[in-house]
Amino acid sequence: MTNYVALLRGVNLVGRSGLKMADLKALAEELGLKSVRTYIASGNLLFASGKPEEKLRLMLERSLQKHMGKQVRVMLRTAEEMTAVVRANPFQKAPGKNVQAFFMNDAPPKDLLSTVRNKADDERIAAGKREVFVAYGEKGIGRSRLKIPAAEAGTARNMNTVAKLAELAREL
Template identity: 30%
Template sequence: MKLLTYVAFLRGINVSGKRKVPMVELRAMCERLNLRDVKTYIQSGNIVFKSSIGRTNEVAILLHNEIQKHFDFDVPVIVKTIDGLSQIIEKNPFVSQEDITANRIYFVLLNSLPAIELLKNLSEETFENEAYAVVDNCLYLKCALGYGKAKLNNNLIERKLKVIATTRNYRTMDKLQEMCN
């Protein structure tokens, strides 16, 4: 039985004291689901693990349902394979080392491909001090003033593109890729 390496991204946990998910409990829950080599990174809901389940959507549903049962609230879950994560990082169009070091580069992971018409509508809008590009199921975001001041934030992206999304900075994505290897 071949084990695949996955990264799960949980949306909106441990923010402002709401939807608290202790990482120790989350890891233990994952291990009860027969996920192997479970590691979490920071408190925002990043899990690296191995599983014999062969499809990311099956893993996402498994985690979503168990989190809902265990913690008693709904948490959107996006799951990527290590190859999928590597491709997302490689396709990042914002590669300025200065921007990466200054924490201006963000990855908005989309749970599905947005409709072409919705992407077209979004492309007609401008956001001062922000640049973005959508490649496959990731919206790459460069925030000149930092993500905290960004107008094009996760909630707006979800509303405009009608998809579930979760945002991570470059350092987090890079660290998760390192943890997978």
């Protein structure tokens, strides 16, 4: 059995993209996933399974599409990979709430930095294994105009959340 974290893209509490975390947990249990739990209501699912990652990702995406009536992209990481993301954060000195890890299913492109648009002088960007790290400046993420085309299909979590998810995944 491997412990996983599933990070859902574009899931909110209410509105058209609304998904109750109790429903997400139930969907995962219906798929036969073990030790299922959610963390904060932003599309974070923790579970254990012996199935391969790609099969799990596709199972979750199909189940979510059926339940929600729209495509929901899922990024999966093992507990070890989540811990590695925490360690790989190149902006360790910045407050965790100001650093976002954009999770993707593939590695960032080699030309990542040349494709970025609207970067403020105090925003910093770095590529990870299957992540893009962004340290937001004084304006914070809420007022940033930064566009990262390579990360648009992924989903972001701040490093405080990433660290907590890594801890929870190890404890499953």
